[in-house]
Amino acid sequence: MADAILSLLLDQVKTIIDKAKKEVKLLVGVEEEVEKLERNLDLVLTMLADAEEKKTTDKLVKIWLARLKEAAYDMEDALDEWRSGVELEVKGAENAQGKVPRLCNFFSSFSFRREVAVNIKEINRRIDEIVKEKDRYQLESKKIELPKRPETSSFVDVSKLCGRDGVKREILSYLMGGNSEVEAGKPIQTISIVGMGGLGKTALAQLVCNDPDVKQHFESVAWVCVSDSFDEKRVAKAIIQGLENLCGGAAYGLESDPLERWDSLKVTFNLGATASKILVTTRNLNVASMMGSSDSQIIHLKKLGDEECWSILRDIAFRGKDKMKSRGDLEEIGRKIAKRCTGLPLAAKVLGSLLQSRSTKGEWLTILDSEIWKLNLAQKEIFAPLLLSYYDLPHPVRQCFLYCVLFPKDFEYTYNNITSHWLAQGFLGSDPNADLESVGLEYFNILVAHSFFQDFKIWNGQIYHFKVHDVVHDFGKYLAEDEFATEVVESDHLSTNSAKHRHLLVMVDKRMTFPTFISGAEKLRTLVTYTGKDTLTPNALRSLFNHCRRLRLLDFNRPTQRNHLCNEVPEEVGKLMHLRHINLAYSKKLETLPEALCNIFNLECLNLERCQNLKHLPESIGKLLNLRTIATTGCFALTQYPKDIRKLTSLRRAHGVIARADRNDDKEFSLADLGNLKHLRTVAMKVVGNSIDKEEARKAELQNVEELGIYLAGEVEEGDIIEALHPPAGIRFGFCDNYWLIPRGLEL
Incomplete structure (x- = not known):
């Protein structure tokens, strides 16, 4: 809802302003504009609580909040550029040789400062108009009371359902009762659990499927979520994959061609074992009937007392x-x-x-x-x-x-x-x-x-995996309104609503390619893609990087652990100055990364897991001073880490690090270089070399590391590396048979 998004945005804006004011001299007149902006922000924050209460009954207040949110986003983006410029200018001034990088020169230039001044002035004008309108809606200033944070506790994982014992027995009798064989030509029985959201239909079905008697009665069980959209082909493929995993690859004779009707999908199940059953959960009685459940096979789940x-x-x-x-x-x-x-x-x-x-x-x-x-x-x-x-x-x-x-x-x-x-x-x-x-x-x-x-x-x-209940998901959608969007690509052009959508999930069928242009995506902050085979072409990415300059997160690795990026990341990626997170994992064709990637000063997470043909990291990677996570586990063609990794002093998590144990030179990252990374907390590391320079290894200083996984690629013995590194007591430590099979707790 607006209060969550706006309060967070406006607090971030104030933080940026305070920090930037302390570290750089502003252009004449800009400081006055910034102070005016701060006053307006303080006033707006006090009105949020009252506006949120009136929003539910007054559509004009709802529109007012939407305008305020839009202005807040634009404000934060403009000030983020300013903050980035400030930090680069400070870093340049701290350069021991006095050599200021070209990028720092740009941000400290008069033209950049003037552009920032113009943006701040325009934002002030918009905020002024919004603040003046508060009287029209009779909005009052109220103190925002932050709720008390609850005590954290272990999660609830209920293994039994209260009040459902009788209905569970009824379902079990349907599933395991009747003849041991299904007569030829007769359809497989479908039992449907019908009821409104929040009644526990899915939990009940899971409890039934996990019942020991059910597991003993049926050779295999496949669990498929259909969710809001019913796609026969997707459901059939999911069932086949589930059965393949359980039965060692049996495909049950299903073809991969599209199945156009539920009836045709259901017929294919007759090819399965006799006495097979289908258990369905749905909120809609019509769905249960459509899937072939007779009245006696429809269980209407009642409310609890x-x-x-x-x-x-x-x-x-x-x-x-x-x-x-x-x-x-x-x-x-x-x-x-x-x-x-x-x-x-x-x-x-x-x-x-x-x-x-x-x-x-x-x-x-x-x-x-x-x-x-x-x-x-x-x-x-x-x-x-x-x-x-x-x-x-x-x-x-x-x-x-x-x-x-x-x-x-x-x-x-x-x-x-x-x-x-x-x-x-x-x-x-x-x-x-x-x-x-x-x-x-x-x-x-x-x-x-x-x-x-x-x-x-x-x-x-x-906890390393979890889900969100579908009703809770509906609730989140209800609150977030137009903040998040999902778009399905059906042509080479995609349109979205730039005035509202800031976070976008793009779904691309394998028959299509990623669109070469996304209309209205200029203000997107998040882009997550579900793609088919080889859909992320260099031209599509080049267009994306040129037009979506406000992106803070790019995730090309969902949901199948396969990234369908072609063999190139265009140089234009370096234009994404706001980018904090890029996920290129499983890009099997990717061999190199552009040096321009290292111009993204704000980058915090670089995920390159399972890019198995990646041969080297960019030489200028030491410029990514804000990087907190780097992951290269499973990058089998990568033989060394560059020395400049030691400059990334903001690193907290490093997975797939390659460190030399036998020497410390000016080209390759070594065990001794770990000592520069004072904030490092989790490390999954491949140690190379047939000997250990113990004096250099002692410089690793692992005192702050909490989790450490090691794969020994040379002839070094496990006892020798433990003695040389001397990991502190209490650290979660383990050796790996292969450096990408690290302990689950260290997984990115």
Whole structure:
């Protein structure tokens, strides 16, 4: 919602202004404009709370907020250029030889400063107009009270469903009952679970599919998410792939040609084993009928009773708490709150998570008596509890949640990847010296504690994969409105709405190529692509880099761990001065990277994982002074890291590092050079050389490293490298059979 996006944006703008004012002399007249801008920002921030309350009933206020958000984005982009110029000028002044790079000369030039001055003046004019309009809407200045951050807690992974034992037995009887063989010509039985969102249909189906009796009864089980769009071909392929994984490659005779109707798709299942069954979950009764479920095979999932909702809410709300004297009073209030769940287990879980961080009668009454229950919301039964939990989040955490709706339903998020995305957008803060990765972990834990994430996969006690419930995804879409968009490429030209969309997911079928032009994409901040074979051509990328200069994140590696980039990244990539994150992983044809990539001063994450034919990194990579993550695991053609990697003192994560153990020269990165990287926390490293220069190895100074994985490529013994590096006590350490098979906890 506007308050989350705007509050974060305006806070970032103020931070940029404060920092830049301290470090560089402004042009005459600009300082006065900046001070005026600061005053306007302070005033606007105090009006956000009142505007947000009135937005739901006053469309003009909603339009006013949209204009303010648009101006805030433009403001931050302009000031980001200014901040970048300031930092480059300072870095140039600190150059020991007095040699200021050409890029620094540009940013310190009069023409650049004049352009910044003009932009700030124009932004001030727009903000002035917006501020003056507040009287028309009778907006009042209110102090924004940041909600108390909840105590983080371990996630809830319910292995059994409250109140669903009877319906589970009913489904099991359908699945495993009847004849052991299906009569020839008769369709495979389809059992459908029908009910509104938030009732637990998917959780129930998963529980059934994981039942030991089901696993014993059926040779294999394939799980497919159809989500909002029904594509017979995609569903069929997903089922085949699932069965191939389980059955060692059996394709069940299905062709790869498009299947145009559900009936034709369903017929193919008759080629499977006898007594096969299909279990469907849907919100729509018509879908169940269309898929062939008879009335007796349609299970209408009912709402839970108040007592069952209270049981779910209570178990979560009181988890980890001692028996309190006030628990009797809280239980009375809690039962009333449970009635607000209107029988939806998801609502009970969300409200229980919200109440877990509250232990007084007054705090529980605040939830019970909230005005949010009176709002006219879409899907009110479930959105009202979610909105209560959402408003309990700190503003930056709200935006982290909203960002997740960029990806489709049932998407499997990777913890490190999503937090890296948050970092690129500035949601975790803007201080380059801060431990922003720890901030990302804190924000993630807050969202977990509020039950916004689910279906966790755990390794070594840590979450590395998770999903967002489809109803929670709908809720995020409802709040984010036009902030995020998904476009399907059907021609060589793509149009989007530049005035609204800032984050874009582009889906390209393998029959098409990535568009050579995206109309209205000039202000995009995020571009994530789902592409077919060899669709990202140099011409398409060149056009993208020339027209989308405000991009902060480019991710070409979703969702199949295959990047269909052709063999070239054009030089124009160097024009993306705002870019923080670029993911080129799995670009199997990529052999080199342009030196222009190293002109992206703000770049924080460079992901080159599994670019198996990449032969070398750019020689000028030492210019990427803000780089926090570099990943080259699986780059088998890469034989050395350049020496200038030691200049990247902002690095926190380095995966696939190649370090020499036998010497320290002026060409190749060595173990000793690790000592320059004082902020490094996780390292996955390939150590080359048949001997160890122990004196140089001692200079590695791994005191701040928390996770270390090593693959020994030469003849060095494991004991010798441990003795030479002397890793500190408490470090998570392990050797790898192959340097790209690193411990899961170190995975990017």
